């Protein structure tokens with residue numbers, strides 16, 4: 559088993575769409591950033607990469623590279639998922655907490671959960687989405703995401719050759 563943890567924050571800016579967890583949410587501001595600013599997908603990507611001790615999102619997709627300008631963060635998530643598969647692991651479950659003053663996440667939590675499950679190729683019952691407001695933190699103009707993931711090693715594929723037939727119980731001892 560492997561555990562992974564990811565964290566990210568992005569600042570709200572006017573004039574851009576708000577994307578969280580791969581879902582566009584109705585709001586008068588979006589999250590700034592070099593890519594599409596999807597704070598939740600970035601934290602999930604880092605949690606997956608961290609679980610397999612791979613380089614982090616900023617090392618793999620440098621914000622100084624023009625090719626990632628405005629990029630769909632789904633690309634980052636898919637690369638992390640591919641790397642997890644390459645070293646023989648699968649996602650057991652994911653839990654996240656979003657911290658933002660507005661908009662309320664509750665009405666959109668089911669859509670975000672479904673989209674993340676779809677992107678990670680798992681069922682929705684292993685994706686936890688929670689949201690809090692930043693009471694006393696002074697981060698009203700930011701969205702923050704914390705994510706933990708648990709991975710398990712894939713079982714070796716069963717061979718169907720004759721030698722792998724179940725063996726009968728050894729003869730009784732005398």
Ligand code: MG
Nearest residue numbers: 566567597600
């Ligand atoms: Mg980010």
